[in-house]
Amino acid sequence: MTFFCPLCWKEIKEIDLICPFCGADILEYVNKDFEEKLVNALRHPERETVRRAIHILGKLKSTKAVRPIIKLFKQTDNTFLKMEILNTLNEVGIPETKEFMLKVIDSDVGLIKRMAKSIISKGFTEYHEK
Ligand SMILES: [Zn+2]
Incomplete structure (x- = not known):
């Protein structure tokens, strides 16, 4: 080779x-x-692959992924995917993700709203799911 x-x-x-x-x-x-x-992989047809990609991008603190991930958040109706996205955005922790988190507080979905509020109240990066 x-x-x-x-x-x-x-x-x-x-x-x-x-x-x-x-x-x-x-x-x-x-x-x-x-x-x-x-x-x-964020555009992958299998939800589990997408979820894993979101998770790893958070661990990598990938700023490159922020915009595509926010886009995905707006497109998906899946609450668990949205929660994974919030987690990752919190881990990346740049001004753009914090700004987005403040908008998410207005979400119609109670679970999402509470999670965003919790992340913000704990000073963003200190938040940990599970
Ligand atoms: Zn070379």
């Missing part, structure tokens, strides 16, 4: 962690791909 540098596209060895041609950190690019794949 042939390997190529993700930056300069020259042929490298499988064991190379740094590209000998351009100095690119190969692992850094692999991780970026992983995040990208998770973001793409």
